[in-house]
Amino acid sequence: MTRWPRSYPFALIIALIALIPVAVLATLATDSADMFDSRNLQVLNNTLLLMLLTAFGSIVIGVPLAILTTYVYLPWRRFWVVLLAAPLALPSYLGAFTFYAAFGPGGELETISGITTPRFNGLIGTAIVMALYTYPFVLLTTRASLASLDAGQVNAARTLGLSLFRSIILVVLPRIKNGIAAGSLLAALYALSDFGTPAIMNFDTFTRVIYVEYNAFGLSQAAMLSLQLMVIVGLVLILESRVKGTQEQPGRHLMLWPGKWQLGLMLASTLPVVLMAIFLPLTIFFLWLWRDGSGNFEITYAWNSAHASILAAIFAVVVALPVAYAAIQGKAGRIMERITYIGFGVPGIVMGTALVYVGLKLPFLYQTLGLLVLAYVLRFLPLAVGTIRSTSEGIDSSLVNAARVLGASPNEAFKRVTLPLTMRGLVAGAALVFLEAMRELPATLLLGPTGFETLATYLWRVYEAGYFGMAAVPGLLLILISGLGLALMFSGEKWNELKQL
Amino acid sequence: MQRRTFLHSMALFGALGVCPSLLANSVSGSANAISVEQLPELKGELTLYLGRGEGGLYEDVLNAIKKRNPSFKLNIRRGPTAALANAIVAEAKAGVRRADLFWAVDSGAIGLVSGAGLAQSLPKDLISQLKPEFQFSNWIPVTGRIRTLPYNTERLSADKIPDNIMELPESGLSIGWAPAYASFQSFVTAMRLIAGENATADWLKRMNDKATRYAGELGVVMAVERGEVDLGLANHYYTLRLKSGKPNARVNLAFTQNDAGCLVNASGIVALKEGDLAANFIRYLLTQEVQSYLASEAYEIPLVGNVAPPKGLPTLDTISPPKVDLTKLADLRPTLSLMRKAGVL
Numbered sequence: 001m002t003r004w005p006r007s008y009p010f011a012l013i014i015a016l017i018a019l020i021p022v023a024v025l026a027t028l029a030t031d032s033a034d035m036f037d038s039r040n041l042q043v044l045n046n047t048l049l050l051m052l053l054t055a056f057g058s059i060v061i062g063v064p065l066a067i068l069t070t071y072v073y074l075p076w077r078r079f080w081v082v083l084l085a086a087p088l089a090l091p092s093y094l095g096a097f098t099f100y101a102a103f104g105p106g107g108e109l110e111t112i113s114g115i116t117t118p119r120f121n122g123l124i125g126t127a128i129v130m131a132l133y134t135y136p137f138v139l140l141t142t143r144a145s146l147a148s149l150d151a152g153q154v155n156a157a158r159t160l161g162l163s164l165f166r167s168i169i170l171v172v173l174p175r176i177k178n179g180i181a182a183g184s185l186l187a188a189l190y191a192l193s194d195f196g197t198p199a200i201m202n203f204d205t206f207t208r209v210i211y212v213e214y215n216a217f218g219l220s221q222a223a224m225l226s227l228q229l230m231v232i233v234g235l236v237l238i239l240e241s242r243v244k245g246t247q248e249q250p251g252r253h254l255m256l257w258p259g260k261w262q263l264g265l266m267l268a269s270t271l272p273v274v275l276m277a278i279f280l281p282l283t284i285f286f287l288w289l290w291r292d293g294s295g296n297f298e299i300t301y302a303w304n305s306a307h308a309s310i311l312a313a314i315f316a317v318v319v320a321l322p323v324a325y326a327a328i329q330g331k332a333g334r335i336m337e338r339i340t341y342i343g344f345g346v347p348g349i350v351m352g353t354a355l356v357y358v359g360l361k362l363p364f365l366y367q368t369l370g371l372l373v374l375a376y377v378l379r380f381l382p383l384a385v386g387t388i389r390s391t392s393e394g395i396d397s398s399l400v401n402a403a404r405v406l407g408a409s410p411n412e413a414f415k416r417v418t419l420p421l422t423m424r425g426l427v428a429g430a431a432l433v434f435l436e437a438m439r440e441l442p443a444t445l446l447l448g449p450t451g452f453e454t455l456a457t458y459l460w461r462v463y464e465a466g467y468f469g470m471a472a473v474p475g476l477l478l479i480l481i482s483g484l485g486l487a488l489m490f491s492g493e494k495w496n497e498l499k500q501l
Numbered sequence: 502m503q504r505r506t507f508l509h510s511m512a513l514f515g516a517l518g519v520c521p522s523l524l525a526n527s528v529s530g531s532a533n534a535i536s537v538e539q540l541p542e543l544k545g546e547l548t549l550y551l552g553r554g555e556g557g558l559y560e561d562v563l564n565a566i567k568k569r570n571p572s573f574k575l576n577i578r579r580g581p582t583a584a585l586a587n588a589i590v591a592e593a594k595a596g597v598r599r600a601d602l603f604w605a606v607d608s609g610a611i612g613l614v615s616g617a618g619l620a621q622s623l624p625k626d627l628i629s630q631l632k633p634e635f636q637f638s639n640w641i642p643v644t645g646r647i648r649t650l651p652y653n654t655e656r657l658s659a660d661k662i663p664d665n666i667m668e669l670p671e672s673g674l675s676i677g678w679a680p681a682y683a684s685f686q687s688f689v690t691a692m693r694l695i696a697g698e699n700a701t702a703d704w705l706k707r708m709n710d711k712a713t714r715y716a717g718e719l720g721v722v723m724a725v726e727r728g729e730v731d732l733g734l735a736n737h738y739y740t741l742r743l744k745s746g747k748p749n750a751r752v753n754l755a756f757t758q759n760d761a762g763c764l765v766n767a768s769g770i771v772a773l774k775e776g777d778l779a780a781n782f783i784r785y786l787l788t789q790e791v792q793s794y795l796a797s798e799a800y801e802i803p804l805v806g807n808v809a810p811p812k813g814l815p816t817l818d819t820i821s822p823p824k825v826d827l828t829k830l831a832d833l834r835p836t837l838s839l840m841r842k843a844g845v846l
Binding site: 367451 | 548577578579581583588591597599609610681683686727729746833834837
């Protein structure tokens with residue numbers, strides 16, 4: 001029998017912990033009688049359509065933007081990267097809500113300009129909003145793959161007469177499949193588990209049915225439906241794992257120097273995305289702030305949000321490292337990694353309730369910050385695992401072997417070779433977890449210490465009561481702090497780029 | 502921001518003269534609404550599970566209570582009512598009791614908690630402060646809400662609206678509703694109890710062809726105001742709050758007569774642990790000051806004595822709400838299965 005890679009025991013423990021909520025749901029679901037209602041077929045159909053359209057939309061927006069921001073020489077490049085990744089700092093439910101308030105007859109846009117705009121709702125409306133707020137996943141994972149791709153092959157293809165466009169399609173895209181797939185997988189899982197956006201856009205998905213059952217005190221039925229949703233999540237995960245990456249020599253990546261008007265055209269083409277995903281919600285929030293004032297908001301909410309999210313980001317990265325390495329080292333590791341993805345596909349309210357049961361088994365943890373951080377880690381671990389894995393896959397294993405031949409212990413090789421090379425993935429993963437934890441609502445409400453208010457819980461309070469003018473200050477602060485998280489993420493990237501040059 | 506909260510709490514309990522509406526209420530108030538001045542001081546610590554968001558108005562009430570009772574510590578956990586009810590039941594099963602009080606947004610959640618045998622019985626003199634139809638042995642309704650028909654004032658006038666909820670589908674009006682919303686489901690439960698299963702199922706089917714679905718009742722009222730639909734089904738306070746922020750809003754309230762369409766439901770509070778402290782805390786919620794504050798600021802219906810109803814809403818005795826035992830509204834399963842069969846959910 002061959003020896004297990006060192007990361008396996010850790011990854012196994014983490015995978016088992018990730019399975020605990022599933023076990024809780026299975027126990028809760030045993031009370032329930034109805035397995036599957038034929039009416040749910042329509043909902044299932046809606047859910048799958050939304051998932052596919054969201055994944056598709058996020059690729060259509062995310063991949064070109066990734067190529068633009070990685071391979072094209074842009075003035076103030078970092079500004080553009082941060083701007084285009086900024087929708088990550090905006091929770092999609094805020095986006096959906098401002099879209100709802102802005103468009104349509106009687107919406108804010110009509111009030112301001114007098115022009116009646118079409119409504120944003122149904123499948124198409126939901127998919128557009130979802131794609132606008134999930135494409136940064138694709139943008140970031142694709143950028144990570146692009147950055148570690150040696151330009152030599154593209155240059156060779158172009159020397160042999162292939163046009164630039166075709167060489168990108170034929171030579172670059174196939175090699176970044178993994179990065180694109182990792183990002184669109186996250187987008188798809190997000191579409192599966194998000195409740196707020198389809199609810200506001202008035203579109204029936206699985207999460208809505210679960211939510212209706214849950215609110216009608218049909219906990220066991222909600223648990224059963226969540227398990228069914230998990231089957232879909234599982235199928236998506238299996239599909240994604242079929243996409244195989246290729247090992248490459250790292251090198252300096254491609255850089256294009258377009259003319260002035262070409263550059264202008266490229267940047268102008270990003271305008272609709274920026275306007276819709278960032279400018280519109282911000283404008284609506286400032287409008288509300290100006291109209292309704294700040295309400296009884298307290299600044300400690302922002303501190304609570306940031307504090308819990310930073311802890312979650314740090315722990316998620318620490319936990320994600322062995323899982324990501326296990327995934328690279330073998331098939332069993334790959335399975336363990338897949339298991340940790342389950343949390344991302346479970347609707348927050350169900351996950352929150354499942355963890356209440358877990359917490360009650362450990363009364364010293366129940367209603368402490370510790371349990372809340374654990375919940376964040378379980379839910380958002382895949383974000384860290386995905387980014388760390390996709391950067392580590394790009395690392396040439398011969399570097400580690402060389403270090404070992406030169407006498408470094410496995411630990412030293414890891415610390416001095418592997419870890420620095422994965423730094424970008426670590427920082428990006430931590431930032432993604434931070435951003436998601438900042439906006440997480442149901443688990444925060446159910447699991448945080450009593451009296452623990454965050455920006456998201458305050459937003460919920462005022463939205464639920466119909467005072468959404470008061471959402472302006474916490475909404476803007478949430479965006480601001482998330483923006484700082486993003487900036488941090490890109491400062492990590494700069495550090496890495498400097499080393500490459 | 503701190504200052505504003507402070508001013509609110511001052512207005513609420515301290516300087517009555519500062520706030521004209523409170524002054525007016527305390528002059529005209531009836532004998533059976535007790536003032537905070539008559540209540541014992543709270544000493545000790547309680548944990549309250551608060552089953553609703555509320556944009557700071559409940560916060561003001563709770564802050565004012567804390568301010569008045571310096572040696573009383575109140576821990577608050579907020580969350581969706583259903584989630585907190587589930588958590589309370591789970592906690593009780595695991596023997597980890599954290600909540601002393603549960604303030605729920607609708608009576609269905611109260612039914613779940615008391616059905617699990619967790620609601621403590623409350624002192625008689627506390628219960629008797631409420632209007633007779635709101636007296637129950639193990640929970641206290643805090644404020645009421647009434648089912649209404651908000652309508653777009655540009656598209657129709659009140660006389661075009663049937664005063665019988667059962668005739669609504671044939672009125673020729675376009676209708677907005679939010680079937681997934683807890684208050685709507687309580688209303689259907691009431692209809693089931695009043696008109697019977699078959700009539701309710703039939704009504705749901707007829708309505709389903711005419712109605713546009715929204716996620717919540719705030720959405721319904723907004724849609725009515727925007728003219729997306731002629732009329733909606735919603736709790737009264739969404740319309741009143743919308744109008745307070747937008748005085749020229751194109752929406753007004755209509756009521757049906759003596760059927761589930763004008764059901765009066767209540768938010769309520771349950772004591773989960775025995776003891777005087779929890780009961781005395783509840784007494785504060787039923788005072789003249791808190792009841793009239795919630796009426797004037799949150800547009801909720803006071804349920805104690807003669808505290809005036811919120812502005813823009815007729816008094817309860819001019820509306821003819823149906824007589825329904827509110828605790829029976831907790832029986833949601835048959836309602837959901839009716840709604841599902843009718844294709845509404």
